Amino acid sequence: MPARNSLKRLTIRDVAKVAGVSTQTVSRVINNHPDVAADTLTRVQTVIKDLGYAPDILARSLIRGRSHTLGIVAFGLEFYGPSRVLTGIERQAAELGYSISLNLVHRPELADAKTLLASLQARRVDGVIWAIPEIGDNRARAREISTAAALPLVFVNGDPTVVGAPLIGIDNLAIGRLATEHLLALGARQVGVVAGPNDWWEAQQRLAGWRQALTAGGLSVDETLVAVGDWGAESGRLAGQSLLERHPKLDAIFAGNDQMALGVMYAAHALGRRIPDDLAVVGVDNIPEAALFWPPLTSMRQRLREAGAQAVRLVDSLIGESDDSPGAQVVSPTLLQPELIVRTSTRGV
Amino acid sequence: MPARNSLKRLTIRDVAKVAGVSTQTVSRVINNHPDVAADTLTRVQTVIKDLGYAPDILARSLIRGRSHTLGIVAFGLEFYGPSRVLTGIERQAAELGYSISLNLVHRPELADAKTLLASLQARRVDGVIWAIPEIGDNRARAREISTAAALPLVFVNGDPTVVGAPLIGIDNLAIGRLATEHLLALGARQVGVVAGPNDWWEAQQRLAGWRQALTAGGLSVDETLVAVGDWGAESGRLAGQSLLERHPKLDAIFAGNDQMALGVMYAAHALGRRIPDDLAVVGVDNIPEAALFWPPLTSMRQRLREAGAQAVRLVDSLIGESDDSPGAQVVSPTLLQPELIVRTSTRGV
DNA sequence: CTGAAAGCGCTTACAG
DNA sequence: CTGAAAGCGCTTACAG
Incomplete structure (x- = not known):
């Protein structure tokens, strides 16, 4: 079976060979590691540019255990509110270097928190923003599951009184x-x-x-x-x-x-x-x-875009913390004031 | 450095050990391979369920060369049209088993096709849907680059007369x-x-x-x-x-x-x-x-949701083709009629 | 029907 | 400052 992108994907090995160094050194260059001789650095950089090499994010994610992807569980973009929130999420995520895995839920009352989170976790998202309306017990379940799985999760909108649930909402x-x-x-x-x-x-x-x-x-x-x-x-x-x-x-x-x-x-x-x-x-x-x-x-x-952006910053900080000290964090909910x-x-x- | 999701991620090896089989056999079970003895099958399935194991999509994607992810380049969700198109894309993608990597562009006239596509390709998306408005030469560049990289790409809306560019639009x-x-x-x-x-x-x-x-x-x-x-x-x-x-x-x-x-x-x-x-x-x-x-x-x-859905089906078929026979496909544009x-x-x- | 080996493309300690 | 080795978690031929 032929490889997907026919033109035989460039690897770190190709770069290493052409530059006459080890793959390890190429890796250092890619990751801005300081310990690289000046001339080696420029040589490798030139080869990378000439070949048009870009590191495979998947392989990197696999090894580092971080995908730099946020799972977004959102709802009905036809509506003004949800689409504003999503815009705020996406923009802030891009600024912080996250890419977005978008999962739309069309009937929030039927949303199965377990399946959704399992599929996001299988894709190794670093964190989740749960932005579908609070209907039924979805949120409680999502909270349970994410805590058990140590998966950072932030709610947007909904009931802020759930103890310890990180939430950005509107008053x-x-x-x-x-x-x-x-x-x-x-x-x-x-x-x-x-x-x-x-x-x-x-x-x-x-x-x-x-x-x-x-x-x-x-x-x-x-x-x-x-x-x-x-x-x-x-x-x-x-x-x-x-x-x-x-x-x-x-x-x-x-x-x-x-x-x-x-x-x-x-x-x-x-x-x-x-x-x-x-x-x-x-x-x-x-x-x-x-x-x-x-x-x-x-x-x-309502400052919906702002709520989305804050949710991203919050989940980002939770991700940072869980890197250092695993375990559930308690964060008090934030409510933005309307005007x-x-x-x-x-x-x- | 502790692994990301503290609770030590379950691997295929854990399942294999508990079930008393090789990882290879577990892999067969996960992938519904036919050649597995009935009792082995049920035993492994039980263990998978008990442990709550789910295969790591990243590792699988790395090896298969397919991520089952579509890169979506979209625009201003505050507007009705774009958000309808995105809804159609997401729904059809989910049905076909793709997840969505969302990239919003806020100023289409400034969008840098090269950077965008490079970042999508680094994330190993299987294909791209380019749904930002046609302004300047972005589209021509996107077309060039994707062809050179053998990356399946479909346009939504815009000028259908670009020869051979796969496009779903509205008349x-x-x-x-x-x-x-x-x-x-x-x-x-x-x-x-x-x-x-x-x-x-x-x-x-x-x-x-x-x-x-x-x-x-x-x-x-x-x-x-x-x-x-x-x-x-x-x-x-x-x-x-x-x-x-x-x-x-x-x-x-x-x-x-x-x-x-x-x-x-x-x-x-x-x-x-x-x-x-x-x-x-x-x-x-x-x-x-x-x-x-x-x-x-x-x-x-305008049937915008339908346009989004058709774009997904089209890029899916292009992805299928490029698996078999690499090389650019010529597809005539489709224009949906308004009412x-x-x-x-x-x-x- | 099942397993030992090699490898996807990268990074992380470990030597030197 | 640089490289040989091991490994992230999985799958793909290859034997048996």
Whole structure:
């Protein structure tokens, strides 16, 4: 059977032969080892350049026990949040010299943590970033398995209260609270919510933030003001329409993301409600298009790219530590704070 | 120096020892080799399961000369198109047993094909999918280098006329033509364009399609009806506003993507133009939100996920061929056809 | 049906 | 400063 890349791959031996040195010396040159005579160095470097030699990363990884690859378990890139996080991960990883092994999970509730991690470990990733939504017990399992296998693993988003689980997330409670406080400050008296799916941690937290703000503002919490969507715009329209029909006095809606907010505004237009005069609307994510919705949408900005980048730095430091002293590290979770971006959809309630 | 994953990685030798066979036999079991006695087979399988052994992919790849990894060179996941393509790639790759090495390029015009491909090849990827926009001479260089290195490479999108370059793309000329024909069929007499950046192949093609449809419809091509954006919504607003102010009789606009179409509609609202009565608007991509824009946006659907999936199947077949008979293969490019999705923004011009 | 030997391409101690 | 030897974890012919 012929070798894969037909043109007979160049090895360290070829370089050694041409340069008239041992493979060991070539290895020293490749790895910037100091103990190489100046003229030997230049000679070997010239040969490497002339031949166009590049060391085989696989062989090196095998021997060093480090692949300089990060396993990324991610979800639905069609969505804004996940793709932002991934962008941040990839960029920071590249800067730190890691390459990325991407594993997309399409149904997080079905994701099998064991199989996923086993396959990543078989590929000898140095660490894992687990960035799929927290649904069911996947995370607990992933945590167990990675600890048992001494595989550095960092979570992005999700429940930060799991003891000792390294996690970079966004303060979703603050998202719900700040958005609702903003609406109350504008004079809204009846604030509805279009929440994300119940089984999403993020959705629960944002809802809890809404309750918190109402209570703090001296208002009672009316659970009939909560409608649930699936993060998609059409679900936002349905939920918004239902809320507006059931509660004629509703004067504000907090939507769990900008897509659902778009749907809410659609429903409001269709019912002849003016935004923001009759109804104020706040979304979450601050997607680039939000500024050009009609009217421009107030939204909660999350630093998702930053979260991805921090996750990489964290897993990198865990990898470094496990090189020195194997064993589980305890790291307290980091929550990034959201920021309110005010636009026309909440001006002048 | 302690080994990376502290708990001393299990090897084929450990399994062999416990099962009381040679490593060779264990290898046969792992690889479903037929020549293994039934009882030996079950014994070894039991040991593998009990120990939780999984073969080291790196070592296997080193010896077989195949890593079962695909190098993906992709771009700006914040955008809808690229992330859809990547989703299609990842899913098909997983089905065919490939893992994905993701390399994002943030400025395609600066992408250095040589460095990128060298690093992918050093990691022994079996093939490459080049999915960054065609800007400058990157593609020509990538094609050269990959051919010289006998590295299977498939392009996604871009100019299909490069002789022999394996490519899966979308018929962008058809996008521009069909969108414009639709507007003309509705009775539009003056159709403006908000095009994507000039240096993007896709933008040029869509523009060419617009010209083609006008000419075919017996109308003259007025180049002052072309404004250029950067694919972002805000640029669409600026371009749309400028077109509407300069051409009071404009009755339709073809926008190069849905984000820019959103900006165009914003500009139209701001200027008091009713959509579609005064101005019909068509976008491209058919993003999920388009159906809930105000009004719902007519758009050109592209099968981007399908393009990604086909690219994987194509590179897989090239990899298979190069195993048998090394040498460049000539493959004719595939162009997927777009589809017009009609919504309110073009009904009743 | 099974095992001893050689080797994928590199690096790591160990001598000198 | 440099090289001969051993080995990372696996697979591939080659015997038997």
